[in-house]
Amino acid sequence: MPFEFVIACALCGKQFTLVWLMDPVRVGPESTAEITCPICGKRFHLAPGNLLPVPNAPNNLAASRPVRTTELVYDCPSCGMRGLTVTLVHTDLSWEELSRETMELCVCSNSPCPKRGLQQNLHPTRTGFGALNPSLA
Ligand SMILES: [Zn+2]
Ligand SMILES: [Zn+2]
Numbered sequence: 001m002p003f004e005f006v007i008a009c010a011l012c013g014k015q016f017t018l019v020w021l022m023d024p025v026r027v028g029p030e031s032t033a034e035i036t037c038p039i040c041g042k043r044f045h046l047a048p049g050n051l052l053p054v055p056n057a058p059n060n061l062a063a064s065r066p067v068r069t070t071e072l073v074y075d076c077p078s079c080g081m082r083g084l085t086v087t088l089v090h091t092d093l094s095w096e097e098l099s100r101e102t103m104e105l106c107v108c109s110n111s112p113c114p115k116r117g118l119q120q121n122l123h124p125t126r127t128g129f130g131a132l133n134p135s136l137a
Helices: 095-101
Strands: 002-008 015-021 033-036 043-046 068-074 085-091 104-107 119-122
Touching: 068 104, 085 104
Parallel strands: 033 085
Antiparallel strands: 002 015, 033 043, 068 085, 104 119
């Protein structure tokens, strides 16, 4: 269910509208999302806990890309063991942007794995449930 908010950019202070394709089961009040300001193009983190949805947002404001909730899944590159780590993200980025920029410390516990028990700094391999925004390119 989408919620529309009017927010001000944390960096340039300009107002814009934000649509969050919210899944109430997975978006807790402590969740934060990474938002890209449609006016200055900078990114900042936003917590929706203290925002009020605006049912009829003024349409003279710029609109950001919708925020989506997705699982990022990290598989072991050494042995192919699936799902070493799964993280939940709220983001307006595409897979291309996210998978390049996101890293997570993972440890593989698969006994035949050559990297077993070692910390590996990995990019996500795939998404679990949910979909990300299409690439801008
Ligand atoms: Zn801005
Ligand atoms: Zn492994």
